[in-house]
Amino acid sequence: MCELHSIHSSVSRPGRPSMGLPIVRHLAIILAVASIATACTPGGPPGQGGSDTGPGTTPTRKAITISLEGEINALATELDSAGVSGLSSYLHSFLHDYGTVAGDRGEILPQLVAGLPSLDDGSWEVHDDGRMDVTWKLRQGVLWHDGTEFTSADIKFGWQVTVDDAAPLGNVPTESKAVTAIDTLDPYTVVMHWKARNRFGAQMMRSQFNILPKHLLEEDFLANKAAFGGHGYFTSTDAVIGTGPYRAAEWVRGSHLTAQAFDGYYQGRAKIDSVTFRFISDEQTTLANVLAGEIDVANRGLGWTGVQTLQQQWESTGAGKVQNQPTNWRHVLFQFRPELASPSSLLDARLRKALIHGVDRVALVDGLFPGAGAELVAHSIGYPGTPIGDAVEKSIVKYNYDPTRASQLLAEAGWQKGGDGNLVNSSTGERFQMEFNAGGGDEDDKSFALAEANYRPLGIELFYQSFGGRRQTPQESVTFTGLQKTGFPFNHPRFAGRWDSREVAGPENRYASGNRSGYANPQYDAAIDRLSQSLREADELRAWGEAWKILTEEAAVMSLFFVPQPIAVRTGVEGVFPENASGEATWRVHTWEVQ
CATH class of the missing domain: 3.40.190.10 (Periplasmic binding protein-like II)
Structure with missing residues (x-):
């Protein structure tokens, strides 16, 4: 034995x-x-x-x-006042179903709803003043884990809880706040009234709308809204119910x-x-x-x-097998504020293109994730093989590792090597010294080391500004002078704010806006406006491509790699x-x- x-x-x-x-x-x-x-x-x-099982045995x-x-820290929704971890969100997919979900390629699929609203059949109406009315038909016969039928009242109740200012909850999605009212025409029909045109009108994802069992929670919510974020529904297996394929049985x-x-x-x-x-x-x-x-x-x-x-x-x-699933797009921001940019010719697109050509991203990926392969190298935020990734791929300019081309572009921008091998600006006499700003940690340390080794033969002096793993203050995050390594979820629609000239971070907004680099381009602003207002998928994907064509043509960002998170399955x-x-x-x- x-x-x-x-x-x-x-x-x-x-x-x-x-x-x-x-x-x-x-x-x-x-x-x-x-x-x-x-x-x-x-x-x-x-x-x-x-x-094994045989005749007469129990399977x-x-x-x-x-x-x-x-x-984990929560059993349901994104509302727990303590904040919901990513691990909890993974578990939620087993216990709860949602209006719509992301499929195998990131496509939007109906789950608790019978189908997606459409501009063509009248279920998604856009009025002349921009307001929208979106009608959802729900699946019938869906049960909560206690046997009660799921109805339109649960969607309305979940939304009411989410947007109620008297309930200090952890996360109020912007999509929920963009809805002014919800009508329940019958147990299986919901009409959402949006205050303005919104591309997410045909989505009801878990990060957008919380669905809660009204029959179980309404009385407690109305009795004490302020304490609802700590309700046992979020933390007790005896209290939580969902509409998903599994129900929580024991939490030790x-x-x-x-x-x-x-x-x-x-x-x-x-x-x-x-x-x-x-x-x-x-x-x-x-x-x-x-x-x-x-x-x-x-x-x-x-x-x-x-x-x-x-x-x-x-x-x-x-x-068994292992699949590396991407979680984040790592990239480098350039400083575009004239009063901060150093060297000052960072404002010259030729120099930025040279800097991108000068980094061997294949070697960077191999150094960080040996054996992962060049497919992790990123040329944009769009992940290959997804609808967004494919749309962006058709439009972008790529800057592969090419030290010779980098040297040519540096010379065109007015930089020549001095007697010590370091670059000097032929007009100003300025030496090419540049900051590499990053939070710190093994990944950032290795990224700096490789970039510095790549840039040194070109005559660029790169120095490391690390924050030792601590979180930067908002002001610190925008006052870098050269390069700033950072990250953002891949394929994320809110990437646009990173380069939106109307969201430049500064003292007037307490440095809290999304555009940390100071980049400004009216054509880009127009492209992301088209993206935010696109209601049809084809228009949305076209706008993705337009926005990234502008960013890459101007070399406004240096894409590095996608961070892999391995999942192993026996x-x-x-x-x-x-x-x-x-x-x-x-x-x-x-x-x-x-x-």
Whole structure:
């Protein structure tokens, strides 16, 4: 008989005794455990314990364990007054359904609604003064976990709670604030009245509109609005209900949360009976448990070194696969304020183009994420293979690594090498010394080191202004003099404010507006206005392309790379990976399967 215990740090797998073993930190021990695990693994699929069923036996319940890189802090919505973590939002997709969701390629799909409103069929009306009336038809037969039917009243109630100033809630979406009223024509029809033209009129995403069970929460909300953000609905498995394929069954703080399939789910009972979310903040512990077969899905939480170790093991055993999902677009802002820009010719597009040509982004990606591949190199905010990414790709100008071209552009801009090899401006005598401003940390340190090594042969003196990992003040974030490395969610529609001349951050707005670099271009402003007012997808994608054509032609930003977040899935667990790494697969978690 072969026995293998769970490896953890005060984190035990539900249903198994905690052995209290220390964190496994050394690779040799991890690999030894993995070898034992492979030898001891029974013939059955993950989560089933390897037991077979025969005539007259009870079918084995299907179960999987998902590791999260930390503790969740809320069970529902984005409204908890303490703020909802990204880990909680991931869990919410199992417990809750929403009006609309993002699909495998980031496309908008109906979920609780029967279909998307359309400008063509009259369900999406735009009035001459810009106001909009959007009519939604809901799916019928959708049940909350307590068996009560979901209706239009729940959408209206969720919106009322969200926008009520008497309830100090954590996050009030701008889309919810843009709606002036909601009418419920019948239990399955909702009309949203928008105060102005808005491109999100045909969306009802979890980050835009909170849906709450009116029959369960209205009385408590009206009784004490000020305390509603701390209601047990957000934090207790006994209080929360949703409309999703799973319902929360047990939450052991610091250890795990277990969710059970909801028999009354309107799209059919989930194929996997039970999902356990284990909270493991230590990367080595996560890796050890994955290699030992204790984790079926590692939702991030694996360091890049750990990912390489895991891939090496799995390539030889066929025990699983890893998908690198992008989470953030890293880029460099140029300082456009004449009074701050140093060197002053940063305002010359030729110099900015030279700086972009001068950075070997393929080498940067390889240094930060060995083996990840050049597909992580970014030329814009648009992720390849998505509708937005494809639209932007057709329009942008790319500046691949080309030191020779960089030198030519620097010379055209008036910079020549002096006797010491450093660049000097032929008109002013100014030496080319430039700041690299970043928050600090391993990624920023390595990015600076590579940029400095690339720029030195060109004659550019780059110096590092690091904030040591602390958060910059608003004023500090805009007063950089040269380059500022930063990040933003890829494909995010609110990117536009970063270069909107009407949102330049300064003392008049307490440095809180989105445009930190001081860039200004009326043509760009017009393009993003068309984007914000586009109601049809084709018009929206065209505007994306127009805006990014301007930004790249002027070299207004240096795109660097997309940050990968690995998700590891054991062989036999199906449906977890989206078709495109940038998309979502949790919207169809009820179809995930264990073979």
